[in-house]
Amino acid sequence: MLKSSIFDPxxxxxxxxxxRLIVAPMTRRSATPEGVPTDEMxxxxxxxxxxxxxVIITEGTYTDTLFSQSDQNQPGLTDENQMEGWxxxxxxxxxxxxxxxxxxxxxxxxxxxxxxxIAPSSIKPIGKRSxxxxxxxxxxxxxxxxxxxxxxxxxxxYLNAAKLAIKAGxxxxxxxxxxxYLFDQFLTGYTNLRTDRYGGSISNRLSFLAEVFNCVKxxxxxxxxxxxxMSESKVNDLSYRWPGGSQTAIETFNVVAKIKPDYLHIAAExxxxxxxxxxxxxxxxxxLAKKLTGVPVIANGGLHDLNLAETLIESNQADFIxxxxxxxANPDWPFLVLHEKPVIPFFKELIKPSLTLSHTASExxxxxxxxx
Ligand SMILES: Cc1cc2nc3c(=O)[nH]c(=O)nc-3n(C[C@H](O)[C@H](O)[C@H](O)COP(=O)(O)O)c2cc1C
Numbered sequence: 001m002l003k004s005s006i007f008d009p010x011x012x013x014x015x016x017x018x019x020r021l022i023v024a025p026m027t028r029r030s031a032t033p034e035g036v037p038t039d040e041m042x043x044x045x046x047x048x049x050x051x052x053x054x055v056i057i058t059e060g061t062y063t064d065t066l067f068s069q070s071d072q073n074q075p076g077l078t079d080e081n082q083m084e085g086w087x088x089x090x091x092x093x094x095x096x097x098x099x100x101x102x103x104x105x106x107x108x109x110x111x112x113x114x115x116x117x118i119a120p121s122s123i124k125p126i127g128k129r130s131x132x133x134x135x136x137x138x139x140x141x142x143x144x145x146x147x148x149x150x151x152x153x154x155x156x157x158y159l160n161a162a163k164l165a166i167k168a169g170x171x172x173x174x175x176x177x178x179x180x181y182l183f184d185q186f187l188t189g190y191t192n193l194r195t196d197r198y199g200g201s202i203s204n205r206l207s208f209l210a211e212v213f214n215c216v217k218x219x220x221x222x223x224x225x226x227x228x229x230m231s232e233s234k235v236n237d238l239s240y241r242w243p244g245g246s247q248t249a250i251e252t253f254n255v256v257a258k259i260k261p262d263y264l265h266i267a268a269e270x271x272x273x274x275x276x277x278x279x280x281x282x283x284x285x286x287x288l289a290k291k292l293t294g295v296p297v298i299a300n301g302g303l304h305d306l307n308l309a310e311t312l313i314e315s316n317q318a319d320f321i322x323x324x325x326x327x328x329a330n331p332d333w334p335f336l337v338l339h340e341k342p343v344i345p346f347f348k349e350l351i352k353p354s355l356t357l358s359h360t361a362s363e364x365x366x367x368x369x370x371x372x
Pocket of ligand 1: 027059268
């Protein structure tokens, strides 16, 4: 059996985790058209828990029916039916002793589902919608500028979604403030030209995130985890970096320190921690996040690279690592690595534009036989 720091146990808000391995949130567009998680999704999430991941963060889940939804067939947490669907997913994961955290997502200007969108400022997003079958195509529309009443509606959506997450049995929620979606649109200078208390300084640009976090945190039991995910790169602007590099990171994390999430998940959407989280001066966003906020940090981005994952944990630049694409190829990645068995390399067909997850069972079984 492999001896590695990624298999050291650790506490997360009072929950004892067997290892440092977390499944990164991954949109699969496989719920019903009404946003209800299916039995197939329960089997999909179960495989990660059975495969040894100590925590699973779900795909981005929408929080209200007005503007938050990102994709067709995206699951939601806005009503009892969706909650009941999630309950089955949660049960399957808990049966294997893993935790499951719902990622709560508002797409803002980057919705591929809503014809009209809202955002901090009325600025046409760069890039194009993806070409998923059934989804909207072409460039993104110019969003409507978010008003005070929109802010209230968004906040209420997050609060209700968190309450439904508790009812479904989730161990926590992650507020998606990364990758160019709503809260990242507030943080990013070129998508936030507001002159009210939500625009201007970094502190102002993070103030709506702080309000939503406090609203959710104030309404959940103390053991219920409320994390935040942030990133520099965006789905529609992968090369974006915080202007000012590590200096901006220091200012940003000093503000996040006051928000005090239960964890901070620093994402490298492009799948390359070194390229997206390391600054020219040798400091890293995950290391700075850990040092300045004092909360547990999840690092992400190509961290199925064992040496790099161990280095981050052992050099205090992360407490946990989240794995995306390698977990799609190997839902039992922790088990395989621990037992020093071969893993399947990720190949892009695993992200089929199909609405089903059937490949996870049948195709993967075939592939495994091939590699074993
Ligand atoms: C199919 C797919 C869907 C994704 N959906 C989400 C999502 O819903 N929410 C999110 O925060 N990140 C999402 N991501 C980004 C991943 O969480 C992760 O940041 C990225 O894959 C890099 O990690 P990796 O190198 O381990 O794959 C998605 C990535 C993939 C491959």
